[in-house]
Amino acid sequence: MKGLNKIGRAKGDGGSLTPRGGLLELHQIVMRFGGVTAINGLDLTVNAGEIFAVIGPNGAGKTTVFNVVTGVYQPTDGGVLFDGRRLDGTKRYQVTKAGVARTFQNIRLFHNMSAVENVMVGADAHHRTGFVSAGIGLPRHRREEKQGRELARELLEFVGVSHRGDDAAKNLPYGDQRRLEIARALATRPKLLLLDEPAAGMNPAEKESLQGLIRKIRDSGVTVLLIEHDMRLVMGISDRVAVLDFGQKIAEGQPREVQNNPRVIEAYLGAPADAS
Ligand SMILES: Nc1ncnc2c1ncn2[C@@H]1O[C@H](COP(=O)(O)OP(=O)(O)OP(=O)(O)O)[C@@H](O)[C@H]1O
Numbered sequence: 277m278k279g280l281n282k283i284g285r286a287k288g289d290g291g292s293l294t295p296r297g298g299l300l301e302l303h304q305i306v307m308r309f310g311g312v313t314a315i316n317g318l319d320l321t322v323n324a325g326e327i328f329a330v331i332g333p334n335g336a337g338k339t340t341v342f343n344v345v346t347g348v349y350q351p352t353d354g355g356v357l358f359d360g361r362r363l364d365g366t367k368r369y370q371v372t373k374a375g376v377a378r379t380f381q382n383i384r385l386f387h388n389m390s391a392v393e394n395v396m397v398g399a400d401a402h403h404r405t406g407f408v409s410a411g412i413g414l415p416r417h418r419r420e421e422k423q424g425r426e427l428a429r430e431l432l433e434f435v436g437v438s439h440r441g442d443d444a445a446k447n448l449p450y451g452d453q454r455r456l457e458i459a460r461a462l463a464t465r466p467k468l469l470l471l472d473e474p475a476a477g478m479n480p481a482e483k484e485s486l487q488g489l490i491r492k493i494r495d496s497g498v499t500v501l502l503i504e505h506d507m508r509l510v511m512g513i514s515d516r517v518a519v520l521d522f523g524q525k526i527a528e529g530q531p532r533e534v535q536n537n538p539r540v541i542e543a544y545l546g547a548p549a550d551a552s
Contacts (some may be wrong), residue, residue, distance in 0.1 A: 293355045293362070299324040299499050300345065300376075300468055306338050306353035307523075310421060314340040316523040318354070322468070327490060327500045329510045331534075332520035333543055338503045339381065341520075342470050345501075346378055347371040358464035359467065377466035379457045381473045381503075391437060391456050394445050395428035396421075398463030424463075431459040434496075435489060451482035455489065468499045475506045487513050519543065 280435070293303045298321035307315040315337045322328045330338050343349045345356055349367040352489060356363040358374055377398075385394050432438045435455040440448050445456060454474055461469055471490070475483045483506060490513055494500050504510050511531040519527040520536055521543040527534050534540055 285412075293357055295357055295360060296321050298322055300501065301357040302341070302354065303357065304354040305341075305344055305351050305356070307337070307344055307349060308352045315344070315351075318520075318523070318525055320352050320518060322501055324499050326469075326515040327493065327494050327502065327513050329502045329504060329514040329517045330520060331504065331507075331510055331517060333546075334444065336543075337523040338518040338520055339472060340523075342378060342472055342501075342503065343472065346376060347373070353552045372464050372466075373449075375465070375467035376470065377461035377468070378470035379454075379472060380473060381460050381476065383423075383453050383457055383552060385445040385453060385456060385460075386504055390442050390458075391432060391445055391448065392425060392441045394456055395431050395459045395463050396424045398460035399424040399427050401403075408464060427463060428459070431462050432456070434462070434492070435459045436485070451478055451486075454482075454486070454513045458489070458493070462493070462498070466498060468501060471500060471502045473503055473505060475504055475509050483509055499548065500551060507535075 287539075293301070295301065300320075300322040302318050302320040303314050305318040306313070318337075318341070320341070330341060332338055340349065344351050345358075345363065347363070347366055347370070351364055354364075358376060361374065363371060363374065363376075369460055386397065389397075429438065429441060432441050435458050437452045437455050437459070439447065440452055445453060448456060458469075458471070458474070474490070475486055478486060487509055490502070502510070502514065514531050516529065517531050517534045518525055519540050521538070526539045526543060527537040529537075
């Protein structure tokens with residue numbers, strides 16, 4: 277794929293990376309913003325087919341990880357491998373084409389467009405026709421638009437909001453807007469879906485059904501990398517969890533292992549685990 281380097285080829289001053297067999301691999305990522313080190317030497321491996329959660333206190337560097345993976349930021353040091361290819365140094369649209377999609381902490385929908393149209397915007401990432409052929413209505417464009425609309429309806433059904441397809445996004449209840457965002461991300465046909473605090477602002481019933489949806493996404497063959505503050509949800513659905521604190525990984529493992537880790541308890545409580 278154009279713009280993506282094969283494994284092992286030196287890229288910039290990043291040098292070569294030794295793959296570990298994961299779908300997504302962060303190798304010694306450092307991300308500095310002026311004097312702030314948001315991520316400091318982070319290694320992370322997300323395996324194909326798992327639900328992997330990144331947790332940590334506010335400011336730990338979680339969203340920065342997403343921004344590095346999706347090409348919003350180029351890391352100060354280290355590299356990212358996705359599906360065996362170098363992802364850092366590529367543009368955001370190339371990251372999408374490589375098979376990575378994301379949702380955001382704050383809902384980012386086109387409020388006045390219908391739910392179906394919002395999802396079609398996601399599907400557009402893979403269309404071959406450009407602005408001009410779309411403007412003059414070439415047959416390929418019309419075909420792609422029809423396919424995009426059908427895919428959008430299918431995805432709305434998949435996430436459970438097919439009954440709101442023709443409604444403006446702004447008129448959907450909050451929980452449905454979050455589902456719509458997920459449908460739009462899935463429209464790019466990702467191998468990996470990054471969810472940034474998908475349960476934020478949801479009520480308990482919505483959170484419960486979100487768990488089901490995330491599992492369904494994983495079961496459909498899409499690997500899920502999740503940032504979430506709701507521990508019940510994280511511990512309920514994650515295969516593995518990594519805990520960040522001040523840009524470093526302080527623990528990693530299955531939910532129960534991580535939950536009982538003294539360093540994790542200390543990071544969350546802001547005091548030594550054994551302090552009374
Ligand atoms: N563009 C930026 N410029 C300067 N500093 C930044 C930038 N992005 C993130 N940071 C800093 O990097 C650190 C990590 O921020 P980040 O948003 O990744 O944390 P987080 O774990 O996602 O936090 P939260 O749970 O509150 O969303 C913070 O100190 C933040 O202020």
